[in-house]
Amino acid sequence: MSKSIFKIVDELPTGGLTVMALKSLDFVIPGQWTNPVGFENTIKLVTGESDEALIQQIGDRAVHLYNDKTQGYQRAMWLYETVDSASSALGAAALAGKIGQDVSFLGFLSNLTPKPEKSQSIDLCIKLVVELVAFCQINGIPGDSIGDFVASLGDYSGESLMRMAALVCFDGLIPLGPDFALKGLNTLKGMNPSDLGGNPVFKSVSELIPGGNDGGKLNFITQSFESTTGWMNNFVSSHGLTPENVVNNLASFVEISKDKLEYLGAFLDVSTNYYYHTGAQTLARRLTERAFAEI
Amino acid sequence: MNTHRWRRAIAPLLLILFVIIGGCAANQPSRFDQAQQESTGSKATPAVAKDATQGASFNKFFPQPGNGFTRVYTQEKKGFAEAKLNKGDKTVALLSINDTSSNPEAAAKFKQSTKKISGYPTVNQGSTATALLVADRYQVKVQSKDTSFTETDRETWLGKFNLSGLSQVK
Numbered sequence: 518m519s520k521s522i523f524k525i526v527d528e529l530p531t532g533g534l535t536v537m538a539l540k541s542l543d544f545v546i547p548g549q550w551t552n553p554v555g556f557e558n559t560i561k562l563v564t565g566e567s568d569e570a571l572i573q574q575i576g577d578r579a580v581h582l583y584n585d586k587t588q589g590y591q592r593a594m595w596l597y598e599t600v601d602s603a604s605s606a607l608g609a610a611a612l613a614g615k616i617g618q619d620v621s622f623l624g625f626l627s628n629l630t631p632k633p634e635k636s637q638s639i640d641l642c643i644k645l646v647v648e649l650v651a652f653c654q655i656n657g658i659p660g661d662s663i664g665d666f667v668a669s670l671g672d673y674s675g676e677s678l679m680r681m682a683a684l685v686c687f688d689g690l691i692p693l694g695p696d697f698a699l700k701g702l703n704t705l706k707g708m709n710p711s712d713l714g715g716n717p718v719f720k721s722v723s724e725l726i727p728g729g730n731d732g733g734k735l736n737f738i739t740q741s742f743e744s745t746t747g748w749m750n751n752f753v754s755s756h757g758l759t760p761e762n763v764v765n766n767l768a769s770f771v772e773i774s775k776d777k778l779e780y781l782g783a784f785l786d787v788s789t790n791y792y793y794h795t796g797a798q799t800l801a802r803r804l805t806e807r808a809f810a811e812i
Numbered sequence: 813m814n815t816h817r818w819r820r821a822i823a824p825l826l827l828i829l830f831v832i833i834g835g836c837a838a839n840q841p842s843r844f845d846q847a848q849q850e851s852t853g854s855k856a857t858p859a860v861a862k863d864a865t866q867g868a869s870f871n872k873f874f875p876q877p878g879n880g881f882t883r884v885y886t887q888e889k890k891g892f893a894e895a896k897l898n899k900g901d902k903t904v905a906l907l908s909i910n911d912t913s914s915n916p917e918a919a920a921k922f923k924q925s926t927k928k929i930s931g932y933p934t935v936n937q938g939s940t941a942t943a944l945l946v947a948d949r950y951q952v953k954v955q956s957k958d959t960s961f962t963e964t965d966r967e968t969w970l971g972k973f974n975l976s977g978l979s980q981v982k
Contacts, residue, residue, distance in 0.1 A: 564938070565940050565956075565957075566940060568939075577846075578859075581847060582859045584851035584856070585858045585860055656888065657888040658888060806906065807889070809941070809955065810906065810953050811891075811892060811912075812917075812918050
C-alpha cells in the first residue's frame, strides 16, 4: 500500500542536502519557496485558517481525494518519486560498499564518473515531460495537452516554480552549460526509439508518458521539450543565470569543490531528490485547495 | 549453564524489542488515521462519485473578470473546477464549483443557513470563505487569498457566477 499523503508531507525534511541545494536557488526566485513541511502546517499555510475542526475537515477530505486512484494524485506522486530515484540510480553502484563513509562531495569523487552529456540530456528531457504529465494528473487537464502546460508555466509560483528553477539550474546549466536547451533538443532529434527504450530513466516512467509505443513517446517528449525551450531560455536570460553564478551560490550552501564541476551533475543527482521534495509540496497544496473548496 | 543460555538469548530479544519500539515511534498516531482507514479499506467509497458532473462543464458559469481583474483556470477534475482571481500580479481570491453528490455533508451545512445570495442559501466557513448551494447539489465558493478581499467582496463575486445557468445542469 502506498504511503499516506500526510505521512509523506510530515516526513519532508527541514534540512539536508536537498533543502540546502534548493535554498541556494533563492537568489533566482527570492522568497518564492519557504520549504513548507508538515501536513497540518501546509493546510494552515495554504488556507489561512486555524480553526481545528475546519483543519480536520480539510485534511480528511484531502486524504480521501489522494486515496481515490481515479483522481490521479497518486500517479503524480509516483512520477515525482520514480524520476528522482531513477536518475539517482547511476550513483547507486558507486555508493555500494560506501555505507557509513563520507557523504560529502569530495567523498563521492572517487566513486562517481561524470555522466556522459547524452545521458544528462535525456535525464533533463524526461524530467521535463514528467513535470508536464504530473501537472496534467494533478490539475485535470488531459495528459497530452502540451499547450495548456506551456501556458500555465507563466503562472507557476512557490514550490512548482522552485522545481523548474532547479531543473534548469541543476539538470540543465550545471551539467550541460548555457546551451542546455539546444543540447537537449538535439539529443532528442538525433535519437531513435530504441535508444530511448534502453534508457533507464525513460523505462522507469514510460508507462505514463503519452504516445503509445516508444516511437510515439519519443515524438511526445520531443514536442514537449521543444515547446518549453522558449520558457527555459527566457528564464535563464531574465534571471541572468550562468553555470558560474549557480555554482557559486550552491557552494555557499553545500560543500563542493568548484574545480571538479564535471562531477557536480552526478553528485546532485545522487544526493538530492528535489523533484520528490517539491513535488510532494505542490501536490499537498493542490489537494488542500481542492479539499477546502469542496467541504 | 543456564546463565550462559539466557545471555545468548538476550541479544536477539533486545534486538526484537528495539525494532518494535523503533516501529512504534515511526508509526505515531495521526489525527488523519481514521480518514486514511476509511478511504483505503476494502469498503472504501471513492472520494468522487462515479456520475459526478465533469469539472469542464462548470467553467462557463464562472464570473467574467473585468475591471482590472483576470481569471485563470487552475483545476478541472471530475466534480470540481477552480479558478484564481487575480488583481494585477496578485491572487486575491479562489473561485470554485463542486458537485456535492461526491460529499453530501458539504450540502448538509446549508440547512442551517440564514443568509441568501440571489435566492440561494449561503454560509461562511472559517474566516476566509463564503459559499452558496445551487439546486441542492452544486456548491459555489469564494475564498479570500489576500486581506484586501473582504467578506463583502466574496459575496459580490458569488453573485457574479451564472447561478441560474448552473441550476440547469443535470
